[in-house]
Amino acid sequence: MRSADVRAELGKFVLPTRGGWAKPLVLYQNYWLNPERLEHIIPVKKHFKPRRDDIILATYPKCGTTWLKALSFAITTRSGHAPAAGGHPLLTGRDPQKPKDAFVSWWHFVNNMHKGSSPIKFDDALSMFCEGFSPFGPFWEHCLEYWRQRLARPEQILFLKYEEIVSEPVEAVKMLAGFFAVPFTEEEEMRVVPEEVVRLCSFQMLSGLEHNQTGDVARGDSIVVGKSMFFRKGKVGDWENQMSKEMGKKLDDVIVRQAQGVWSCILIHLFG
Incomplete structure (x- = not known):
């Protein structure tokens, strides 16, 4: 077009x-x-x-997108690129997160991606985010739409929480492999291949690669993203270092209000 x-x-x-x-x-x-x-x-x-064998990774910006891409690539290509082998493509070249962590990561990202723009104050950004006014927002609508589809088509949509991948990465990798119809064999599990995938795609490994630390990625005339910006901290709960308890409660209240009745239990499952 x-x-x-x-x-x-x-x-x-x-x-x-x-x-x-x-x-x-x-x-x-x-x-x-x-x-x-x-x-x-x-x-x-x-x-x-779309084709029947397409895999679509859908995440809100700065919610583990790069990590999920790496995990998916390592899982689906492991027959040709063993995770423990040297020279893996991930090393040689090129989910919902809780709202409070998602917002903080996004605020840092936005303030560094626009050339010549003044930084957006944290309080102002939070107020707009809570209104549902943010790039690609409202945040919660993305989560709810995918959750509805997951309930309707569980065999086609896998819903992962960033916090669950962080706390149990090996189980998350096995779940992904099963969903992609390439489950790990008993032999692979004995050879700790799932653990090797986790190690290969760890935050420390990916963020430490030279090609992920230098250079820029252009996104239009006014948007330039430094590759290092795709890796900030990768920690759960970092919002507490940026946001007061009152701010956190404000965002929590917005999420519960948007849920309205039947969706409350779903939001507790997603974000609790």
């Missing part, structure tokens, strides 16, 4: 626009998006045809 066609398509809409973040966002189908991203989303919606 050509750029001119995309702009013509966008011209059919009168989209609400709001400032406050580094760049104004537009509201498209109940989600706040960077206009530059929207120009790519529309062609994908029109022309993307």
Whole structure:
């Protein structure tokens, strides 16, 4: 789809626009998006045809995306690239997280990705996030939509929590392998292959690689992301070092309010 066609398509809409973040966002189908991203989303919606064997990793930004990509790649390619072998592709080249940790990670990320923009104050960013006004927001709507689909199609959607992957990484890797229809064999488990996958894809391993510490990734004319920004701390509960208890309660209250009745038990499962 050509750029001119995309702009013509966008011209059919009168989209609400709001400032406050580094760049104004537009509201498209109940989600706040960077206009530059929207120009790519529309062609994908029109022309993307998924295959039955496609694997789609869906995470909110800064919620373990890079880690999940590495784990998935290592699991599905282990027949050709043994995790314990030298020269693994992950070493030579190229889930929902709790709302409070997700917000803190996202705030750090946004303040470093826009060239020439003034930093966004933490309090202002939190207020907008709690309103549901944030890039790709509202955060909770993503989680609830995928949770609904997971209940409807459990064989097609695997719902993972970042905190569970951190606390029990080997079990999470086995769960992923089973979901991808490439479960670990008894022989592989005896050779501790799941543990090797965890070691290969650990935060310390990936963040320490030279090609993940230097260089930039361009995302449009005004967005440049340093590769090191994809790895901050990778810790659960770091929000307590950035956010007061009152701020944390404010965000918790928003999540519970958005759940409304039947969704309360689901949110407790997701975020509790």
